[in-house]
Amino acid sequence: MGPLSTPKKGIEAGSVDPWTPTSNLKILISAASPEIRNREKELCLDPEDRDALDPTLDSENGEESEKMISRKDKSLGLLCRKFLARYPDYPKSALNDICLDDVATELNVERRRIYDIMNVLESLHMVSRSAKNRYSWHGRTKLEETLAILKQVGEEQRYGQQMQQIRQRLLEKEFECDGEEKENAVAAAVEDCEHGQKELYFVELPGVEFKAASVNSRKDKSLRVMSQKFVMLFLVSNPRVVSLDVAAKILIGEDHSADQDKNKFKTKVRRLYDIANVLRSLKLIEKVHVTEERGRKPAFEWVGPEEFPQIQKSMAECRKKSVLQPCASVENCAKNLFSSTATKRSFTRHPSLIKLAKKIQDDRRKINSAPSSPVKCALSDCSNTAVPNKMAQLAAICKLELAQESIPAGNPPAAAERLWSPTSTDPPTAPPLVPQDPKAGAPPVTHTPLTRPTAGSFAYIPSQCSPLIPVILPQQHGGGPYAVYVHPSALRPNPQARPQPTSLAVRSMTFEEKTGHSPPGGYASKSPLVPAMADGSPSSLKRLFSDAASDSSPSKAKKPDPNCKDSSTKLGNILQAHLKSRRGGCLTSRPSPRALHLDPEFLNTPGGASTNQTLDQSLENLLDKDDRAANSDSEAGSTPVRTVPLISGQIHSETLLPAGYLIPISQQSLNYKEGCGGETSKAQTPTYIYQTPTAAATPPQAQEATPTSLCLHKPTASPHAAQHPHRLHSPSPAILNFTLQNLGLISGPGNATPTQQTPERSSTVLSPISTLQQRGLVFIKPGSPATIQQPVTLISVQQPLMSTPKGAALPQHSFFHTPVSLSPLAAMVTSSRQPATRTIYVPQRKLDVHPEDS
DNA sequence: AACTCCCGCCATTGG
DNA sequence: CCAATGGCGGGAGTT
Numbered sequence: 001m002g003p004l005s006t007p008k009k010g011i012e013a014g015s016v017d018p019w020t021p022t023s024n025l026k027i028l029i030s031a032a033s034p035e036i037r038n039r040e041k042e043l044c045l046d047p048e049d050r051d052a053l054d055p056t057l058d059s060e061n062g063e064e065s066e067k068m069i070s071r072k073d074k075s076l077g078l079l080c081r082k083f084l085a086r087y088p089d090y091p092k093s094a095l096n097d098i099c100l101d102d103v104a105t106e107l108n109v110e111r112r113r114i115y116d117i118m119n120v121l122e123s124l125h126m127v128s129r130s131a132k133n134r135y136s137w138h139g140r141t142k143l144e145e146t147l148a149i150l151k152q153v154g155e156e157q158r159y160g161q162q163m164q165q166i167r168q169r170l171l172e173k174e175f176e177c178d179g180e181e182k183e184n185a186v187a188a189a190v191e192d193c194e195h196g197q198k199e200l201y202f203v204e205l206p207g208v209e210f211k212a213a214s215v216n217s218r219k220d221k222s223l224r225v226m227s228q229k230f231v232m233l234f235l236v237s238n239p240r241v242v243s244l245d246v247a248a249k250i251l252i253g254e255d256h257s258a259d260q261d262k263n264k265f266k267t268k269v270r271r272l273y274d275i276a277n278v279l280r281s282l283k284l285i286e287k288v289h290v291t292e293e294r295g296r297k298p299a300f301e302w303v304g305p306e307e308f309p310q311i312q313k314s315m316a317e318c319r320k321k322s323v324l325q326p327c328a329s330v331e332n333c334a335k336n337l338f339s340s341t342a343t344k345r346s347f348t349r350h351p352s353l354i355k356l357a358k359k360i361q362d363d364r365r366k367i368n369s370a371p372s373s374p375v376k377c378a379l380s381d382c383s384n385t386a387v388p389n390k391m392a393q394l395a396a397i398c399k400l401e402l403a404q405e406s407i408p409a410g411n412p413p414a415a416a417e418r419l420w421s422p423t424s425t426d427p428p429t430a431p432p433l434v435p436q437d438p439k440a441g442a443p444p445v446t447h448t449p450l451t452r453p454t455a456g457s458f459a460y461i462p463s464q465c466s467p468l469i470p471v472i473l474p475q476q477h478g479g480g481p482y483a484v485y486v487h488p489s490a491l492r493p494n495p496q497a498r499p500q501p502t503s504l505a506v507r508s509m510t511f512e513e514k515t516g517h518s519p520p521g522g523y524a525s526k527s528p529l530v531p532a533m534a535d536g537s538p539s540s541l542k543r544l545f546s547d548a549a550s551d552s553s554p555s556k557a558k559k560p561d562p563n564c565k566d567s568s569t570k571l572g573n574i575l576q577a578h579l580k581s582r583r584g585g586c587l588t589s590r591p592s593p594r595a596l597h598l599d600p601e602f603l604n605t606p607g608g609a610s611t612n613q614t615l616d617q618s619l620e621n622l623l624d625k626d627d628r629a630a631n632s633d634s635e636a637g638s639t640p641v642r643t644v645p646l647i648s649g650q651i652h653s654e655t656l657l658p659a660g661y662l663i664p665i666s667q668q669s670l671n672y673k674e675g676c677g678g679e680t681s682k683a684q685t686p687t688y689i690y691q692t693p694t695a696a697a698t699p700p701q702a703q704e705a706t707p708t709s710l711c712l713h714k715p716t717a718s719p720h721a722a723q724h725p726h727r728l729h730s731p732s733p734a735i736l737n738f739t740l741q742n743l744g745l746i747s748g749p750g751n752a753t754p755t756q757q758t759p760e761r762s763s764t765v766l767s768p769i770s771t772l773q774q775r776g777l778v779f780i781k782p783g784s785p786a787t788i789q790q791p792v793t794l795i796s797v798q799q800p801l802m803s804t805p806k807g808a809a810l811p812q813h814s815f816f817h818t819p820v821s822l823s824p825l826a827a828m829v830t831s832s833r834q835p836a837t838r839t840i841y842v843p844q845r846k847l848d849v850h851p852e853d854s
Numbered sequence: 855a856a857c858t859c860c861c862g863c864c865a866t867t868g869g
Numbered sequence: 870c871c872a873a874t875g876g877c878g879g880g881a882g883t884t
Contacts, residue, residue: 070882070883071858071859071860071881071882071883072858072859072882072883074860074861075858075859075860076859076860100873110861110862111873111874112861112862112874112875113860113861115873115874115875116875119874119875132868132869132872132873132874133872133873222875222876222877223875223876244857263878266878267876267877267878269857269858269859270858270859270860270877270878271859271876271877273857273858273859274859274860277858277859298856298857298858
């Protein structure tokens with residue numbers, strides 16, 4: 001390494017530069033005009049860079065070149081292009097081996113840079129680390145699949161909503177410039193968005209599992225994760241444009257102390273540029289600028305593939321079956337965090353976890369709950385070692401026929417079948433997805449709802465329950481289910497209930513291609529925001545008005561509102577009707593998720609009246625489908641009783657991850673789960689197996705995330721929670737209503753389930769209006785077709801997951817308490833519940849803030 | 855001055 | 870202990 005690693009600048013420049021014969025010309029050009037140079041560069045890109053290919057060739061003339069060589073010539077993006085030029089987009093054999101040393105040498109760059117590139121490529125599964133110093137090249141073969149999954153996850157994470165919120169906050173901030181306010185506002189926004197959010201996690205593809213054990217521990221590395229998150233942002237945002245600042249805010253997510261935040265922000269932005277540069281070289285995004293009143297902000301626009309039909313379809317299916325994975329393969333990942341003895345722990349990112357580990361241990365003793373890892377071991381083994389082959393086979397097979405579920409029964413006959421088969425059964429559920437052009441109209445509707453719900457189920461609940469809750473998502477074609485690990489931070493309840501920004505911000509933004517021309521004025525559009533009546537803040541109102549006034553076309557803006565409301569109401573009614581009709585407990589969960597997930601696209605269609613109809617219809621269809629599915633499922637197992645408790649006990653392994661990941665799970669593991677969970681009842685509902693390691697959670701209390709804990713979340717998390725598998729048994733209509741209410745679809749009886757809701761929440765969530773409120777910006781792109789409307793956020797989003805102390809505890813209990821036997825942990829949890837909530841919060845926050853560690 | 859973002863120090867990790 | 874990794878932020882080039 002020494003030699004290669006860090007050539008000094010001077011030396012580097014002087015001695016060896018990856019210049020090609022054309023380089024001289026280039027240099028001249030660049031000297032003449034940077035713009036020209038850039039353009040030139042751009043042009044070169046696609047074809048394939050000349051320089052890229054033979055970097056090692058000539059050396060430049062020392063000093064001059066040094067001066068002349070623009071910084072851009074060393075950009076990560078260019079480097080990445082060069083790198084990409086060396087490999088085919090669609091390699092036939094997956095065997096393309098990449099040796100970092102070679103690459104570094106050939107491209108003539110410091111190793112460090114290669115890592116940067118590899119990390120983001122890895123996040124897209126274009127490469128996978130096979131061993132030390134070695135990567136395997138996959139090219140774009142898995143790209144679509146990955147993107148689809150990322151999109152899915154992004155939706156689950158509600159990044160779209162988060163972005164909206166953040167934008168909103170930023171706007172507010174602009175208006176009233178109280179420094180303090182500003183900070184708070186942003187922080188709050190993030191907070192709101194984040195709480196309940198899972199932290200960063202890495203998504204893996206079945207085919208691309210970690211080959212080297214060592215890799216596991218590092219999966220949570222920020223660049224990789226950030227990259228995925230960043231991509232998700234694009235995939236979920238309606239106009240596929242993401243401004244740098246918003247992205248950074250979301251990515252920061254952790255803590256928000258003012259000063260630190262600032263620095264963090266800067267750092268994050270730097271990273272984003274790094275990532276963006278490689279994404280640009282992959283032609284997935286392009287740099288643009290969004291212009292609003294305040295001026296122009298750097299942003300990036302997605303220019304990559306838009307649709308991922310297969311996946312979407314599959315997603316729905318997958319989600320239905322999402323299952324919580326107990327211990328699973330996480331082991332490797334976790335190992336770094338907590339050694340079996342717990343003595344050793346070194347966290348890359350979350351030093352604070354150490355403390356947790358200790359606590360956990362203590363807790364364990366107390367609880368003396370189940371064995372830490374028998375299961376886990378088995379699973380891990382399967383997934384890591386033994387299974388690969390099988391997995392591969394499955395994957396291959398799956399890919400070949402998505403439609404068909406026949407999966408090689410291999411070892412886990414029944415189990416596997418169950419998980420996978422659903423696909424076949426479900427077909428009805430997942431109607432062919434139509435291009436989800438938001439504007440297009442009806443079709444999109446179908447898919448959206450389906451997808452979302454599932455997401456919620458796996459992503460949300462878990463997070464709340466325990467710091468790390470693995471969830472398995474059976475993947476249809478992918479070949480394998482994915483396990484998602486949620487970061488503990490997700491748990492943290494949002495501290496302050498911030499009134500949601502009710503005010504609508506109407507903004508017009510314009511995109512400027514980097515070329516610079518701004519869009520014609522005509523394009524300017526405003527995003528209609530629904531004013532939140534709930535929000536009484538004068539300031540917001542003011543702003544609103546002012547905005548409206550300034551706005552060129554207020555009428556437009558307003559338009560959406562009525563529609564939204566109407567549609568929402570209708571939907572609500574429909575849902576209710578359906579719900580009533582079905583009494584199955586299982587169903588309970590469904591409706592809510594759906595409702596929650598109604599997307600902007602779903603709701604707001606330009607179409608107006610027609611839109612509503614479509615929505616209704618689609619909804620109906622969906623419901624019907626669900627019913628069918630439910631029935632079929634129910635047939636299989638009449639009693640949905642969850643074995644959760646059992647599982648939980650077993651699961652206790654210490655699998656704590658710093659971050660969550662999506663990890664492919666072996667069939668065996670699936671089987672295992674199945675057995676445990678016995679989630680016969682609905683394919684859809686995932687069986688959650690909890691394992692919280694010892695309460696990884698800081699605060700012993702809630703963290704315990706045992707099955708019991710689930711109860712807690714549900715109420716709070718309402719939407720997501722609802723879908724939760726818990727079907728234990730209480731599918732009482734009340735719950736349904738509750739959920740719906742939370743969603744805002746139904747106007748609830750006063751406070752239905754008032755208990756649970758926290759003040760803030762109630763205000764935000766409950767009020768239908770607030771729900772509807774949308775805040776967003778409309779981006780107009782010069783070239784793009786008309787403006788797009790903003791996504792409406794039905795739910796306020798906050799997933800009130802954790803909920804505030806108040807609500808969570810008791811009420812939930814009553815509602816959700818599952819009859820199922822509680823594990824010891826559960827019991828504990830229950831008792832300590834309330835206090836716990838709060839307690840938890842603090843520690844978690846601290847984690848990020850104080851990176852002190854050994 | 856604001857954007858970009860390269861460079862490389864230095865902490866982690868794994869072996 | 871060493872080498873591989875990769876977080877991170879100073880500060881330089883661009884706009």
